[in-house]
Amino acid sequence: MTLEPLALPVTDDATTWSDWVQDRATTELDSARRLVEEVRTASTQDAVAVLRKWDAAALHLGNAAAMGSLIGNVHPDQQVRDLADAAEQDAQKLATEWSLDRGLYDVFAALDGDGLDPLAARLLEKVRKDFRRSGVDKDEPTRNRISAIRQRITELDQEFSKVTRDDVRSIRVAPERLEGMPADWLEAHPAEEDGLVTVTTDYPDAVPTRMFARDQDVRRDMSVAFLQRGWPTTEPLLQELFALRHELATTVGFPDWPSYDADVKMIGEGDAIPEFIDKITAAAQEPMERDLGLLLDRYRRDFPDAERIEPYDAIHYQELVRQERYDVDAQKVRTYFPFPKVRQGLLEVTGRLFGLRYEQVDVPVWHEEVTAYDVFRAEGEESLGRIYLDLHPREGKYKHAAQFTLADGVEGIQNPEGVLVCNFSRGLMEHDHVTTLFHEFGHLIHHVLGGHSAWARFAGVATEWDFVEAPSQMLEEWAWDPDVLRTFASNEAGEPIPVELVEAMRRSDDYGKGIYARTQMFYASMSYWFHRDAAEPGGPRDLTERMIELQEKYAALPYLEGTHMFASFGHLGGYSSAYYTYMWSLVIAKDMFSAFDEDDLFDPEVAGRYRDRVLARGGEADAADLVADFLGRPYSFDSYAAWLAR
Structure with a gap:
């Protein structure tokens, strides 16, 4: 049987797209509701039929949520994005309603799992666990509070994403201060009427500017602008988000959010997260020291009295180390990758x-x-x-x-x-x-x-x-x-691209992985401790202050005064306390390879x-x-x- 793909609107007209988003969401959510009503009245003697209806309802719900998440993040028109965000909220709200519906839980609790094939049995086990984790066994006022918390978490997550998506900052620079930038980049960034070039914090501007610009003040200004995105708007959003996640976790029987979140992950327990972070931190200590030694040696050729590498200079001087020690010029490398x-x-x-x-x-x-x-x-x-x-x-x-x-x-x-x-x-x-x-x-x-x-x-x-x-x-x-x-x-x-260049690139990539691993552990520690701190008396602390503490403990590079990197750290939304997963997955990836x-x-x-x-x-x-x-x-x-x- 040939399955037809989803048909998107044939025009870029915002009104047409708005209608399509609303129609798609309404159709999918209505189908989901209809199937769940059938689950309520289905015979619990036929476990497979009940599971099929529930799974189909989840598929329709997922269709609405996925469409809302995607279109809310990519459509060029703000009105369409807002409608898509609303559709995602509606889907999340419906999912929460189901998860707290004691009548639905009773249906699955009554199913006879004997004789189910392995996948159906696996599904039944997971559905029952979903209900238990949701707080379905709580009294009605508590379930109502859980529902309100989940709805607000969705709203906060979307608002955080929206701010970080829309907060594009820029610096204005005289052309002569952009010496060192790639020729194709300079060609694409002509001076404007006032004689200055606008350089934004979007990646195609920010990355090469911090890497190649020879003017230290330009690198500093771009680094500060990049690391201030989202500030100060997102801090209260994040503080509320962490507090609500903690309240949700404790309401359903967990000591804190990381414990609740880890319960359905490979790591299993929240307390295992800082143990893993410390394990990687220790393993990366010697490689980090080796990397920083090479970096500081090169830095002192230009700044003889330097006791440390300044954070706004790190990317630039790592690139110089690669050029001079490993004969890898990133600007030459770029020419092979149109x-x-x-x-x-x-x-x-x-x-x-x-x-x-x-x-x-x-x-x-x-x-x-x-x-x-x-x-x-x-x-x-x-x-x-x-x-x-x-x-x-x-x-x-x-x-x-x-x-x-x-x-x-x-x-x-x-x-x-x-x-x-x-x-x-x-x-x-x-x-x-x-x-x-x-x-x-x-x-x-x-x-x-x-x-x-x-x-x-x-x-x-x-x-x-x-x-x-x-x-x-x-x-x-x-x-x-x-x-x-x-x-x-x-x-x-x-x-x-010459084989010799790629081999040199690989050698140069080995340089810096100690710095990289420790940077990742800094991010993972923020992800974990921002959420874990919500369990402490008084709740979450000042996030900039806490970030600086964690950076000093885990990161390879120092804090850049006046910046607030966490304010645009999008993984605090979807990944919550589990940014450690990138390094956890890398351990498995290296073994699979x-x-x-x-x-x-x-x-x-x-x-x-x-x-x-x-x-x-x-x-x-x-x-x-x-x-x-x-x-x-x-x-x-x-x-x-x-x-x-x-």
Whole structure:
């Protein structure tokens, strides 16, 4: 049976899009409500039929929520974004109503799970746990309070996202102060009528400015502007968010939010999070000291009396170390990565690796720069799903890099559809951004390949949240292989990137990973302790003060006076207390990559086994079991430790 993809509006008219958003949300939520009413009256003797209706209702609810989240972050028109945000809120509100409905819980509590196949039994177990975690067993006033908390959390999360999305700052700079910037960047940034150049805090401006500008004051001004985004607007939003999450967790029986959140993750317990952070911090101590020693030696050639590297100079001088010690000039590297070639190369590499092909389709999208592709098995004619690539910055758009769901896939019902939302240059790309593109595409592949389960609950990226990043982090390895890169990375003359340059890039990438690991642990510590502090008498502390304490304890680089990095740290929304998951996933990613032969990264046996036993399974089994099935053993810390010490 051919499943038709979702049809988006054929015009960019805001009114038409507004109507479509409202119609889509209304239709999906009405379908969800109808199915749940059928669940209430279904015979508890037929557990599979009840589970099927509930799962279908969840699929419709997810369709509304996913559409709202995506369109609220990407549509060019503010009115449409606001309506999409409202649709997402409506979906979350309905989900909360269900989770606190004692009558619904009683239906699932009464189901006879004997004789269910393994996936149906897994679903029943998870549904029952969802209800228990929701507080369904509390009295009516308490359930009403939980409902109000959840609604307000959704509103705060959306407002936080909106502020960080819309708060684009800028500095104005005389052209002569931009010495060192790439030629293509300078060409795209001419002086305005007053003779000054506007440089924004969007990534295609902020990253090269902090990396290449030779004027220290320009680097400082850009760093300050970048690290002040969201301030002071988001601090009260975050304080309220942390307090409400704590109240929710304690109301349903947990000591704090991290404990509640970790209960459904691989890590299991909230107290294990700081233990993991400290484990990585200790492992990264020696590599960090080595990295900082090289960095400070280079810095003192320009500032002989320096006792430390200034935070606004760190990126610039790390680049100089790479140039001088490893003979890697990022500006030269950029010339091999024009965006169109990188995008096409990404599709060719992942197609070859996973046995897929992508066919670009001319269909309606929300912005003219978005491209759409249907995904097929390399030898098949039946579509596996549709992907959209929205890869350049614009006003009102999500400011980071992420994969958004448009539709989860369920076998025989609807195909998966996913969207990459990034903010890359339209011209030459830094190699770091190339690896980011591969990383985010890893989520998209996981979403598509895992979108063919019989159950919506297990569709796509439906594993424990602290495994979610592992497949994406592993796919970054293909963006570092010389033979892989030479298939698409070439300069204006058509010359492929030299093997020697890629090998030097890899050596230079080893430099700095101690700094990177400790920076990640600083972020993870904020994510955890901001939430854990809400359990202390008096609630959360001043966030800037607490951030500075954690930066001094965990980070490799010092605090930049007058900045408030947490105010635009978007992961405090969706990831809440679990930013540790990036490094947790990296430990697993390094171990999974050890199964591949670095001399043959496209070995069809290994790649096929990984595709079929990890990605295509979605959430059909616990992540540790999926990985063990692929590796033939439980995952270990050894590969990560060896990589960090290398």
